[in-house]
Amino acid sequence: MITIQGKGVSKGIAKGPLYFFQRSDTTVTLKVVSDIEAEKARLAVAQEQSIQQLNALAEKCRDDAGEEMAVLFETHAMFVEDEDFVECITSLIDEKSCNAEYAVEQAGIQFAAMFAAMDDAYMQARAADIKDVAKRIVNNLLGVVDGGIRSDVPVILAADDLAPSETLQLDKSKILGFVTMGGSGNSHTAILARTMGIPAICGAGEALAEGYNGRVGYIDGETGQLIIDPDAMTQAALKEKYEKQQETKKLLETMKGQEDITLDGKKMLLYCNIGSPEDVAAVLANDGQGIGLFRSEFLYLSASDYPTEDEQFEAYRSVAAAMNGKRVVIRTLDIGADKQVDYFDMKEEENPALGVRAIRICLNRPEVFRTQLRALYRASVYGKIAIMFPMITSVWKVKECKRACVSVMKELEAEGIPYNKDTELGIMVETPSSVFVAEELAKLVDFFSVGTNDLTQYTLACDRQANDLGKFFDPHHPALLRAIKMAADAAHKAGIWIGICGELGADISMLPTFLAMGIDELSVSPSAVLPVRAAIRQSIAQTCTLEMLEC
Amino acid sequence: MKQFEYTINDPLGIHARPAGMLVKEAKAFADTVVTITKNGTTVKAGQLMKLMSLGVKQGDVVTVAAEGANEDAAIAALTAFFNNNL
Secondary structure (H helix, E strand, O other): OEEEEOEEEEOOEEEEEEEEOOOOOOOOOOOEOOOHHHHHHHHHHHHHHHHHHHHHHHHHHHHHOOHHHHHHHHHHHHHHHOHHHHHHHHHHHHHHOEOHHHHHHHHHHHHHHHHHOOOOHHHHHHHHHHHHHHHHHHHHHHOOOOOOOOOOOOEEEEEOOOOHHHHHHOOHHHEEEEEEOOOOOOOHHHHHHHHHOOOEEEOOHHHOOHHHOOOEEEEEOOOOEEEEOOOHHHHHHHHHHHHHHHHHHHHHHHHOOOOOEOOOOOEOEEEEEEOOHHHHHHHHHOOOOOEEEEEOHHHHHOOOOOOOHHHHHHHHHHHHHHOOOOEEEEEOOOOEOOEOOHHHOOOOOOOHHHOOOOHHHHHHOHHHHHHHHHHHHHHHHHOEEEEEEOOOOOHHHHHHHHHHHHHHHHHHHHHOOOOOOOOEEEEEEOOHHHHHOHHHHHOOOOEEEEOHHHHHHHHHOOOOOOOOOHHHOOOOOHHHHHHHHHHHHHHHHOOOEEEEOOHHHHOHHHHHHHHHHOOOEEEEOHHHHHHHHHHHHOOOHHHOOOHHHOO | OEEEEEEOOOOOOOOHHHHHHHHHHHHOOOOEEEEEEEOOEEEEOOOHHHHHHOOOOOOOEEEEEEEEOOHHHHHHHHHHHHHHHO
C-alpha cells in the first residue's frame, strides 16, 4: 500500500486509474530564417489564433468558473496584441533573422522578468500570465494542440501543476479528481475541483511519481491522501466513506425543489446564514428559501476605514436582487467581542462580550448607524429586505432603533430616493433580558431571530470561545431551550414569526423540539439546507414533545 | 493639449482589468494621443504592458493628458472612465 500525503483542497472520495497529464513537447530551438516577412506573417496568424482561443476560453469561463477568471483570459488576449510586446518580437526577428517561435519565447521571458522585478505582489504574479501567453503563441506557431486526456474511462488526473488555461480545456466528464505535486488551496486546480464538486489534493510533492501512471488509486480530498493498492482495512474504510458520500449526494438531489413541510402539513421556512455576497451562489445551489442572517460585518472587517453608504448599498442591493423576491434578513453591524476592527477605535475592555458591542456601538455612534440604515433602506426597493438588530436587551433600545429608522426614511423621502416603507424590522434574541421582556419586545417588531450561540453563552454564563469548559457548556441545556420557548410563546402571542439563526438551527436532534415549540424559521449554513429539509419532511409535528426542556 | 489629475481610489490600482479597458478607451479616439504620467514617467495609454509597468497603486496621483483632434472628447470620456473604474 502506497500512501501519498498532500493537502486536501476539495472534499470527496474517488477511485480510478491515475493519469499523468501530458504536456506536448514544445521545446523551442533557434533557427535562422531567410524570409523575414514570411516569418512575421506566421506570427500574425498565430497571434490571431491565440486571441480567438483566449476569447473563447473567457466565454467558457464565464459559465464554468466565474467572472474573475474570464477577465483574466481577456487580459491575456490583450497581451497578445500589446504594441510593446509585439514590437519586441518583431525586432528580434529583424535583428536575428530568427524563427518566430524563438522571438516569442525570448520576448515572453523578457517581459515576464520585468513583471517579476516589480515590487507589487499582484504585478509579480502577472509574470506567470505573460509566460502562459507566450507559450500559447508558440504552440500555435508549432501547430501543437494542448495536451488532453486520452483515456476511455474517467481518471484521476495527476500533474506537477496545472495552469488556468490547461484546467479549463480539460474534458470534465473524464475527470474523477485531481492530484498535483505543487499548488495550493487557492490554485486554479483547487477552485475548479470545488466548483465541479470532485476531490482534489495539492502539494503531493515528489512522491507523486509518473511511474504510477495507470495504477488504480483512491483519492480522499478531506484527508489529502492518495492511496495506491490499499490494504483490506483501508479499502473497506474508504469504501464506506465513499458510499456514505454517494448516499448524501443522492439525498440532496431528491431534496432540491421540495417543500419544507412535515408529514402532517406544518410548514417551516428554511433559510441560510451568509457572511458576504459571494455566499449567495451557495444559497441558491442548495435551494435555500431565503436568507435568515446576512452578517454585515464583512463590510467593516475587510476595509481599512468605515465603508461608505454606496459600498454598503451595493452589497445589500446585489444580495437582495440575487435572491429574487425571497426574504433577505440583514443584521446591522455586530462588531465587538470576538470581532474587532482597528479604525473603530474602541477602548480596551475587560469583558468584550459584555461590553460595547453590536447595537450599543450603533446607538453610541449615530452617524455609523445612520449610514448603514440609509444603505439598507435604499436597497429595500430591490428585493425583500428585512432589517435585524443584534444584542437587544431592552425595550428602549428597540424604540431608539425604530426612531433611527423613521428618521432615515424621512431623509430619503425628502431627497426623493425610493425605499420600501414596509421593510420588516426584527431583533436577535440572544440575551437573557430579551427573553424576559419578550412579550413587550414582540409588540414592537415584526420578527424574532434567536442567536443560540450567544444566548447559550449568556444564559449558562459560559464563554463560547473557551475550550476547557467541557461539561459545563451544554448546547442543549434545558435553560436555553426554555428561554427559546419563552421567546416563541411571546412571538406567537403578538402574532409575529420567530426563527433560529444560531448553529443550533442545523442541529437535527433539536428539530422535534423546535417543531413542538412552533418555531417558524430555521436559518442554517447552505450545506445544511438539504439535510435539514430531509429531516423536516420525515417529521410529524404533532408527535413532537418538549421533553428536552425537562431537567 | 488637455489634461486632468486623478487620485486612484481602487485598492488594486491600475491592475490588469481596468488597464485593458483603459487601453481600449484611449485607442477609440482617432488622431489623439493619450498619455498617463506618474511621478514624472509618462507612457502612452494605448500600451498595456507599459501602463501596467507604471505600477499605479491606490493613492497615487496620475496626470491624464490628451493631445490631438479629439482631445476634448477624449478627456471627457477618460474623466468618466477613471471616476467609474478607478
